[in-house]
Amino acid sequence: MSSFTIYPAVDIKGGHCVRLLQGRADQATVYGTDPVAMARHWEEQGARALHVVDLDGAFEGRSVQYELVIRVIRALTIPVQVGGGLRTDEDVARLLDAGAFRVVLGTRAWAAPDEVRRLVERYGDKIAVGIDARGGRVQVKGWTETTDVRAVDLARQADEIGVQTIIATDTATDGMLKGTNTHAVDEICMAVRGGVIASGGISSITDVAALRALDRANLVGAIVGKAIYEGRATLAALHAAAA
DSSP: OOOOOEEOOOOOEEEEEEEEETTTEEEEEESSOOOOHHHHHHHHHHHHOOEEEEEEHHHHHSOOOOOOHHHHHHHHHSOEEEEOOOOOOHHHHHHHTOOOOOEEEEOOOOOHHHHHHHHHHHHHHHEEEEEEEEEEEEEEETEEEEEEEEHHHHHHHHTTTTTTEEEEEEEETTTOOOOHHHHHHHHHHHOSSSEEEEESOOSHHHHHHHHHHHTTTTTEEEEEOOOOOOOSSHHHHHHHHHH
């Protein structure tokens, strides 16, 4: 089977490390007041990469927690991929210049695919597209708007313009600890040639095993949040399930 990376999530809101319930800003649980310390913790626990989101940026449509995100990147030796509110070329450039391994574009990929194509031509595999969906339909602007676009169609479009990594999030399961939507992940894996990272609903090693059981060579990782913050699974156990 292909290699598979577990990405602990560090979501930043109001300067704190939080997890949201189904992406709702009014349903936030604070797990730490120092995102840099939390990021270091996951690296010390054996994380091989990290997924960081500027939630304030996602909701406001602009980069808000840039300075804090940069501190996280510079505090670690492992790769860090970053998303949330990256709506301009300048946002992308300064994060990559500061050492981000990969940046994740969501709303922009839906609203301005030609701009994303240009960024892919410039930065290659450092540009990922995050496809957040509920009921198979793409959600944008911090999951506050649901479009008529099917997630699998946006995935195909991203694939056609050269995007090499897609992060597929099922927003109905995100933060619910009730299991991941393997059918939706599988559908996107079948639709694209590039790598797919699954996100949303992972509650235990069983969910990681279910993703691996799909046996898709291009399913290259999973983002994990609440399960590790609430001690339902250790990173070591998740790595073992992913192997």
